[in-house]
Amino acid sequence: MIREWRLLFWVCLAINSVVEAQNPLGLRASSALRGILFGTAANVNNLRKDVDGGQYNSFIKKNYHVIEPENDFKPMKLWHGINNYNWSNCDWLLGATTNSTGWAQQNGMQIRGHTLVWANDKNIPNWLLKQESSISSEKVKSLMYDYIHAVVGRYRGKVPWWDVVNEAIDDSKNNSRPFNLRDNFWYRKLGPDFVKYAFIFAQQADPQAKLYYNDYNNEDMGTKATRGFEMLKWVRSQGATVHGIGMQWHIRVSKNVKFADQHYQNAQRLIDNSFEFMVTELDVAIQINDGNPRDPNDVEKQGLLYRSILKYVLYFSPKCRALITWGFTDRYSWVPAFYNGTEGAALPIDWNYQPKLAYWQMQEELARVLPNGNYRLSPEYPPNKCLGVYDNNITRSVIQLYDDGCNTPNKKWTITWLNHGTYRLSPVSTSVHALSTYNTTASIGEVKINNSLFDINQEWVFSSYGKNLFRIRPRSAWWRALSVYGTTNVGIIDFINGDNKRWTVTSI
Numbered sequence: 001m002i003r004e005w006r007l008l009f010w011v012c013l014a015i016n017s018v019v020e021a022q023n024p025l026g027l028r029a030s031s032a033l034r035g036i037l038f039g040t041a042a043n044v045n046n047l048r049k050d051v052d053g054g055q056y057n058s059f060i061k062k063n064y065h066v067i068e069p070e071n072d073f074k075p076m077k078l079w080h081g082i083n084n085y086n087w088s089n090c091d092w093l094l095g096a097t098t099n100s101t102g103w104a105q106q107n108g109m110q111i112r113g114h115t116l117v118w119a120n121d122k123n124i125p126n127w128l129l130k131q132e133s134s135i136s137s138e139k140v141k142s143l144m145y146d147y148i149h150a151v152v153g154r155y156r157g158k159v160p161w162w163d164v165v166n167e168a169i170d171d172s173k174n175n176s177r178p179f180n181l182r183d184n185f186w187y188r189k190l191g192p193d194f195v196k197y198a199f200i201f202a203q204q205a206d207p208q209a210k211l212y213y214n215d216y217n218n219e220d221m222g223t224k225a226t227r228g229f230e231m232l233k234w235v236r237s238q239g240a241t242v243h244g245i246g247m248q249w250h251i252r253v254s255k256n257v258k259f260a261d262q263h264y265q266n267a268q269r270l271i272d273n274s275f276e277f278m279v280t281e282l283d284v285a286i287q288i289n290d291g292n293p294r295d296p297n298d299v300e301k302q303g304l305l306y307r308s309i310l311k312y313v314l315y316f317s318p319k320c321r322a323l324i325t326w327g328f329t330d331r332y333s334w335v336p337a338f339y340n341g342t343e344g345a346a347l348p349i350d351w352n353y354q355p356k357l358a359y360w361q362m363q364e365e366l367a368r369v370l371p372n373g374n375y376r377l378s379p380e381y382p383p384n385k386c387l388g389v390y391d392n393n394i395t396r397s398v399i400q401l402y403d404d405g406c407n408t409p410n411k412k413w414t415i416t417w418l419n420h421g422t423y424r425l426s427p428v429s430t431s432v433h434a435l436s437t438y439n440t441t442a443s444i445g446e447v448k449i450n451n452s453l454f455d456i457n458q459e460w461v462f463s464s465y466g467k468n469l470f471r472i473r474p475r476s477a478w479w480r481a482l483s484v485y486g487t488t489n490v491g492i493i494d495f496i497n498g499d500n501k502r503w504t505v506t507s508i
C-alpha cells in the first residue's frame, strides 16, 4: 500500500519536473523527497494580480505542492443565491470545464477545497439565513444538495481533498445538542443529520475526492477533539464516508508538541480508527508591538515549534498527508487583525519575503540527513568500489570509481551542510574544489570537480533510503540522481529505481 502510494508520488514528481527546473531547492523539493506534501493557504486575487513584483507567486511555486484558497471556495464568496454562483476565481484557478486547466494545473499545484458547509451563521450567506423561517427542512436539504453538487461536480477530479464540513462544534461550554454542535442554520433546520448529508452529497459529486472534517483546537485529546471524533464515527455509522480530519493548528508560541504527548495520542487514535489527517492551517502567533516581536526569544521558540510539528507530520506520514500553513508571509496573515495588533508574526516568512528561523528549521528537519564530516562514497552496484577524483590539481578533473581500498585523500569527501537544504562535497585532497555538475539536462549530465566557486552547481541534495544508503541529487535537477554508468563512469541520470543510483555513505 505504502509502496504503491510512493510510486504514484514519483509519477507526480516527474510530471512536475518542468516546473521545478526553474527554481532552486525549496520546501517543495525537500518535502517531496521525504514523501510528504507542503502547502499554504493563498489568496486567489493575489495570485491573479501576481502581487509584489511576482514574489508571492514565485515563492509559492518554489515551496509548496498544495494551495488552499483562503476564501474563494467559501459559500459566502461562491453562493449568491439559488442557482447563482460566482465561479470567477475558482475557474481561473482550476479551469471552467472538465477538460480545461487553470493556474493550479499549469503550475503543478494541487488544490484543497475549503469549505463546503461552514457550520456557523457568521459564515452562511445572508440570503439563505433570511429564508430560515419560511422554508422547509426538505427545501434546505435540497439546497445543500444543489450547492455541493454544483461546486464539487464542477471541479470533479480536480480537487483531491474537500473540507466538507468546517468548525461544526462549540468550543467549550456544554450545550444540549448532540456532539456539542454549534447552534447554526443547518443544525436548526436539519439536526445533526446535516453533517451526514454533506458527506453523502460530496461523495456523490466526486467519488474520488478525499472528504475531510476540519476544525481548530482539535489537535490534542481535549473535549473538543473527542466530540469531533465521536461525531465522525457516528456519521460513518450512518453509512456516509469520511476519510479524514483536518486539524487547523492555529496556535501560540507557548504550545509544546513532543513525541508521544497528547497530540501524538490523538493522531494515533485517528489512525486506529482508519482516519487520515492533515495539518491544515498552521500558524504560530507571538506577541508583537508595532508589528515586531516583543521578545526575540519567541522567534527562536517559534522556529522550534514549527519544526516539532513537522516532525509529528513526518512521524505519521503517510497517514498524515500534508503540512499546510495558513499563508506563508506575515505580509498577508489574519493573525494581527484578529488579535488587534497584539499578536502576529505567525508565519515562516517575514513581511519582505525573507525566510525566518521557522523556515530554516523546517528545511533542516526535511533535508539534513547526515552530519558534517569526512566520508567515503560507494555505489550499491558495482560493489566494493568508491568515488574518487582522478587529478586533484585540475579543475574539471574526472570523477570515477576506484577499487583499490579507497584510502587515499582523493577518495574521501568532506561533506558540509549548507542551510538551505543542500550539501557541498569536497575531496579531502583539495578542499578548494567541490563536486560539480555541468549539464544536468543532458541525457547523462556531467560530473567533475570545479574550483571554489561554490555556486548552485556544487550543491547536492541527499535523500535517505535507510542505514547509510542515500541518493545524491544535483540541486538544479533534484529529481535526477548521481549514478554509475558503464563500469566506472559517473553522471547525472534520470530517476529510475536501481542500485547504481544509491550510495553507501560511510563516515571515516
Ligand SMILES: *[C@@H]1O[C@H](CO)[C@@H](O)[C@H](O)[C@H]1NC(C)=O
Pocket: 086, 087, 088, 089
Ligand atoms: C465575482 O468574483 C470576482 C472575483 O472575486 C469579482 O471580481 C467579481 O466582482 C464577482 N462578481 C460578482 C457579480 O459579484
Ligand SMILES: *[C@@H]1O[C@H](CO)[C@@H](O)[C@H](O)[C@H]1NC(C)=O
Pocket: 097, 098, 099
Ligand atoms: C473531454 O475530453 C475527453 C477525452 O479527450 C472527450 O471524450 C470529451 O468529449 C471532452 N469533453 C469536452 C466537454 O470537451
Ligand SMILES: *[C@@H]1O[C@H](CO)[C@@H](O)[C@H](O)[C@H]1NC(C)=O
Pocket: 173, 174
Ligand atoms: C460537559 O460534559 C462532559 C461530558 O459530556 C462532562 O464530563 C463535563 O464535566 C461537562 N462540563 C461542564 C462544564 O459541564
Ligand SMILES: *[C@@H]1O[C@H](CO)[C@@H](O)[C@H](O)[C@H]1NC(C)=O
Pocket: 338, 339, 340
Ligand atoms: C479586539 O478588539 C475588539 C474591539 O475592541 C474586541 O471585541 C475583541 O475581543 C478584541 N480581540 C481580541 C482577540 O482581543
Ligand SMILES: *[C@@H]1O[C@H](CO)[C@@H](O)[C@H](O)[C@H]1NC(C)=O
Pocket: 392, 393
Ligand atoms: C598541483 O599544482 C601545483 C601548482 O600548479 C603544484 O605546485 C603541485 O605540486 C601540484 N600537486 C600535485 C599533487 O600535482
Ligand SMILES: *[C@@H]1O[C@H](CO)[C@@H](O)[C@H](O)[C@H]1NC(C)=O
Pocket: 439, 441, 442, 443
Ligand atoms: C548539454 O546537453 C545537451 C543535450 O545533450 C546539449 O545539446 C548541450 O550542448 C549541452 N550543453 C553543454 C554546455 O555542454
Ligand SMILES: *[C@@H]1O[C@H](CO)[C@@H](O)[C@H](O)[C@H]1NC(C)=O
Pocket: 395, 396, 436, 450, 451, 453, 455, 457, 458
Ligand atoms: C566551474 O563551474 C562553473 C559553473 O558552476 C563554470 O562557469 C566554470 O566555467 C567552471 N570552471 C571551469 C574551469 O570549468
